[in-house]
Amino acid sequence: MLKRENVSLSVIRRLPRYHRFLADLMRTGTTRISSKELSRRMGLTASQIRQDLNCFGGFGQQGYGYNVEQLHREIGLILGLDKQYPAILVGAGNIGRAIALNFDFSQMGFDLIGIFDIDPSIIGMQIGSLKVEDAAGIDAFCREHHPRVAVLTVPRSAAEQMAEQLIHLGVSGFWNFSHYDFSVKYPGVLVENVHLSDSLMTLCYMVRDLSEKETRDN
Amino acid sequence: MLKRENVSLSVIRRLPRYHRFLADLMRTGTTRISSKELSRRMGLTASQIRQDLNCFGGFGQQGYGYNVEQLHREIGLILGLDKQYPAILVGAGNIGRAIALNFDFSQMGFDLIGIFDIDPSIIGMQIGSLKVEDAAGIDAFCREHHPRVAVLTVPRSAAEQMAEQLIHLGVSGFWNFSHYDFSVKYPGVLVENVHLSDSLMTLCYMVRDLSEKETRDN
DNA sequence: TAGATTGTTAATCGATTAACAATC
């Protein structure tokens, strides 16, 4: 897993999906798989799978295919799931709590070490193994524990100011659930925007589009 | 808004973002905007914005630009946000509850009319204006109310069976939060997959990649 | 009218697919 250097984002975004399908295969006891068979299951082309994997090295063997367990492990290493970077979550409302409770951050390369909110009725609440802390203490916390990444589950109105504060405190990656779109403003900062409403609106378009076609066809 | 027909998914996925930025502009009282200025704010090219919009019609005026309010409204119509289609949510765990509580479905083209779960300790729980119903009653409910779309927030193990059941009951669109990847298996069914763990893993890759570069540079 | 900015066509770029020699 050495060949990389400027691998395109389209390829990177497919890696977690490969990882997931390979985990499924392991669960069902499959030990080897060809790019052709994997492409059939994932709805891709075999060519694309081979191209994608060869950005990082030759994990397969001619005439045999890929070893499922090995490939799963290699992709995990490429994604960086083997080490845990410290992360904090800011905004312990419904979405924030759901994420803190539902995600095993340690399986995804992170260690969730702090949860913050400004609402006195939420501060002190136990969420999994962590207790919600007062957001006023974020500065001190960051200076001590140096989180690399922040999950931003605050309302839109608080997002901009909080993002800037965290960037100054050394946070360089954001998993952003707020409606605030800050990828443009701070170059160099890594942002993975999760605009759930954008996703739902896209589905809305597709559903409308389908019913229009059905109407025309009848 | 008549020109469409096979507009690419890449374009569609940008529409909700335009919609959001235009809403922001309205909020700050801006009444007109050029593709150039909008491109600067959104981090796109002006060319792309004009190309995107012209898939659906000429909303601008030479020498003037676009009327913010009109463009916002037109994009809303293109996305289909003006009518509400009935939707249900299946799986009222942490994520399901957070979504039901946080999203104003009516603003995104849907009307959330039912929430279901199988867990007796959750059934009957009040979530916003709805009460969680027993999933055993989904068949009867669908035959009566004909939801077009289902939000799938069930665990992976329950997802496949539930998806098939709902497809048979006439549900044709899914907002899928489960780890189950069913876009491949049921052609014709519209699926918007929200694989949050894929998103977090992508961020993991980016953060690792950045620190490797920093290490090299020093 | 002059300046600005669109709508649209043409050029470029990047990503996907196809093909095939290498090789297990």
Added chain:
DNA sequence: TAGATTGTTAATCGATTAACAATC
């Protein structure tokens, strides 16, 4: 060895960007 399947190069396709005439 023969068959299968990779790694990789070349061809195709689609999406983005640039250019510019039309026009408000």
